[in-house]
Amino acid sequence: MNEVKPFRDDVTDRNMSGGCGFQDGVYKPIADVSVNVLDWGFNKSDVTYDVVHVKDGAFFRLQHHLDRFWASMAGLRMSIPYSQEEVAEILTECVRRARLRDAYVAMVTTRGVPKPGMPRKPGLIENRFIGYAIPWVDVIKPDVQERGAHLIIAKTPRIPSASVDPTIKNYHWGDLIRAQFEADDAGADTAVLLDLDGYLTEGPGFNVFAVIDGTVVTPDRGALEGVTRQSVLDLCADMGIPTEIRPITADEFREADEIFTATTAGGVMPCSRVDGRIKGNDRPGPISAKLKDVYWQRHAEGWDTTPIDYGD
Known part of the structure; x- marks a missing residue:
């Protein structure tokens, strides 16, 4: 070629x-x-x-x-x-x-x-x-991030990985769009989807995390291996926060101490409710809030950045 x-x-x-x-x-x-x-x-x-x-x-x-x-x-x-x-x-x-x-x-x-x-x-x-x-486009608006996004667990299942490989970034969004409509109908900000076995995958344009007993946990299936997801795992390693990549059930997600999402178009985005259940004091939890702050602080410090010469 x-x-x-x-x-x-x-x-x-x-x-x-x-x-x-x-x-x-x-x-x-x-x-x-x-x-x-x-x-x-x-x-x-x-x-x-x-x-x-x-x-x-x-x-x-x-x-x-x-x-x-x-x-x-x-x-x-x-x-x-x-x-x-x-x-x-x-x-x-x-x-x-x-x-x-x-x-x-x-x-x-x-x-x-x-x-x-x-x-x-x-x-x-x-x-x-x-x-x-x-x-710049934010998947979840800044004011919603500030109070913590409200999520639902959609009834629509994620397209099986055997049919469409989620690790290959694609436009097969039929399931994600249906899930977003479910969230709109429920008065929530956005949704997360389960696979056909009932395990957590991802949401429309973002990876998802749960904080369980001080450990940051993210799904091991049905999701894009996001660059921001990896950034969160890298930051946790630097900050001494334990992490796990493993299956997460719907009930475990609902009962988690904190939840947050992550994407290129928004960074680390804390959540405060899932299926109407309030997390903490209905505001971003301490670990997710700290990760958000450190994520943008590291940006400002030049972490893995490529400056653009605008010719000014």
Whole structure:
């Protein structure tokens, strides 16, 4: 496979304030980025992606996200004509052009569009790459994080891992969307899902944790191996907080001393209720609150960050 250098156009008067995308070798306003309706990424959800955030002008754990993106492409037998270093530069340029200091930055590979008359075999289709940067997005709003998110355990089960591998980041969100509607109907902020055996997995866009007798516990199944999840485990090791990755039942989760979630788009996000049960004093618990504070403190100290040169 030959590497293709990204084309850096000279357009300076187009509005990138809403975000910048890179597609087919061209940087463009995010509103101009589109996917062909015949692309299997659109009509068959045959796509993988990854998201890295920029905070205060620096990527956080960029290499971790690139490595996971490449692993996801390998798992789906996809490839793109760019190296990791080139994708990193493309994403950096998207952030620069949008002039964003805090950003949600995505790398996406779709299966692509079959050529006319081509057999319906995914391995024959040329894959397509898109990168983009948009203003920062929080999965759970800051004011909700402050008082602690209210969760429900959804009746909708998580798609079985034997059918869709959750460790490959994907757009198979049918179950997660149904669970979010369940949360909306219950007056909660969001939901977590169980697998078919009744064990905790994840929620719409986040990993989940329980604090049980001073130990931070996270599910061992049905969930993305999140970069922020790993960051939490790393911080716990640094802070002397014991951790476990193991099965968690619904009852155990409901009875936990504290619960919190974690994602690239929001960091460590404490919760205060699950299925209407109030945790502690209906505010974030001490361990989850401390982890949130230390997570952002370490960001400010430059922990595993990649600063962006904006040319100012």
